[in-house]
Amino acid sequence: MPELPEVEALSAFLSQRLTGRVIARVQPVAISALKTYDPPVTALEGRTVGSVTRHGKFLDIEAGGLHLVVHLARAGWLRWKDRLPAEPPRPGPRNPLALRVRLAGEAGDGFDLTEAGTRKGLAVHVVADPEEVPGVAGLGPDPLDPGFTLDRFAALLRGDRRRLKGVLRDQGVLAGVGNAYSDEVLHAARMSPYKQASALSGEETARLYEALGGTLREAVERSRGLAAGELKAEKKLGLRVHGRTGQPCPVCGDTVREVSFVDSSLQYCPTCQTGGRPLADRRLSRLLK
Ligand SMILES: [Zn+2]
Secondary structure (H helix, E strand, O other), X not given: OOOHHHHHHHHHHHHHHHOOOEEEEEEEOOHHHEOOOOOOHHHHOOOEEEXXXXXXXXXXXXXXXXXXXXXXXXXXXXXXXXXXXOOOOXXXXXEOEEEEEEEOOOXXXXXXXXXXXOOOOOEEEXXXXXHHOHHHXXXXXXXXXXXXXXXXXXXXXXXXXXXXXXXXXXOOOOOOOOHHHHHHHHHHOOOOOOOEHHHOOHHHHHHHHHHHHHHHHHHHHHHOOOOHHHHHHHHHHHOOOOOOOOOEOOOOOOEOEEEEEOOEEEEEOHHHHOOOOOOOOHHHHHHHO
C-alpha cells in the first residue's frame, strides 16, 4: 500500500506532467471505485489541471475548480502511459484497470488507475472541495508539515491508551503513516510496537518524534524524482523491518520477527525494540486458551 512518501513522490511526478494540461477523457472501468456521482467524473473533461497535491495518503488532482481525489488503498496504483491505447478500455476478470484519464493533445498520454486482487478498496471522488471526502476531512496533522512540532505530537499521544502501532497508523491522529512506515518508525525509535502511547516519557516522545520525521523525510528523499513505475521497488528496498520477517536486522543482525496485529501483521526487531524478548502473538494465545 502506498503511504505518505510514495504518494508524495507520485504527486510530484504527476504535478510535472499534468499541470497546465487539459483533460480530454475520463473513462471509468470499475464502477465500484467511484464514490461520488454528482458531479460525474466526465465533468473533468475539458478542464485544465491547476495543481497536484497530497492529503495524507490521498492524491488530489485539481482541474478547473474540481478535484479528482484518489485513495489507492491496499493494491491500487497509478500507471503513467506516454501513449494510451486508442481503443476504449474494457473491464474483465484479468484487467485490473479501474479508471483511465486521457490528456488532450497529439501524444495520447495519460494515466490508468489499476487495482489488483479481489479485495477492492481503490476510491475515486470528484468534488468541489477535498474536504467533502470524509477520509480527507477526518485526517490528523501531516507529520511533514512545518507546523507539526514536538509539542503538537506530544499532545496527540497524551491520554491515548492504545498501543503505539495502532496510534501511529490511525489516520485521524497522523495523516499518511500506514502499516509499513509505522513499523519502520518504531524500529528507528527502538520502541516496542506494543508500548502504550500515554506511557511515553518526555525523552521517549522526543525520540519517537525524531524517528517519525526522519524516517518519512528519508523515504521522500529516496523517492524524489522517481517515475511512478519505480516507486514500489524503491519503497521495498528502503524498509528495514517491514515485510522482512526472518531476515537479519540491518542495525544489529538479530532476526526480524512478525506478530499479528488487528487485521494484519507487524514486523519488529527484538534486540532493537523489545529488550530481546519476542512479543506474544495475542491472537494466537487467545486461540490456545
Ligand atoms: Zn535490530
